Amino acid sequence: MSFTLYTDKSPSGEVVTVTAMCRVGNKLWLGDSAGRVSVYHASSCSLSWSVCVWEVVGGAPSACTAMLPLQRLQRVALALECGRFYLCACAGHVYSWAPAQAHLL
Known part of the structure; x- marks a missing residue:
């Protein structure tokens, strides 16, 4: 089996590579x-x-530099190279992105 990303070029034309990956149930987040x-x-x-x-x-x-499933919170922690950090949730095709500090207070 092999995974093909939705597209293989960034908006600037650079080759896109997988930089972070985690498993959440029967799904792989890349x-x-x-x-x-x-x-x-x-x-x-x-x-x-x-x-x-x-x-x-x-x-x-x-x-994306890191992804970590947080099962107790039913979220995936996502870190970006620019220093931003998000807690992500997904239920079917509905997803939400929230700055991590909003959930850590």
Whole structure:
């Protein structure tokens, strides 16, 4: 089985590589060098959904550097190269992005 990212070029034309990955249940979350998160079904390798983080939350494109599933919180922690940190939730095709400090107070 092999995974193919939704696209293989960033908006600037650079090659996109997977830079972070984690498993959440039967799904694989992949973060890439273009700041995109793609979620695949582990059993079929089919794309469930994909989103460019910077298009949702604003700011400039920044690579995903780390992803960690937080099962108790039902979230995925996402760190970007620019220093931003988010707690992400996904239920089907509905996803939310929130700055981490909002949830840590």
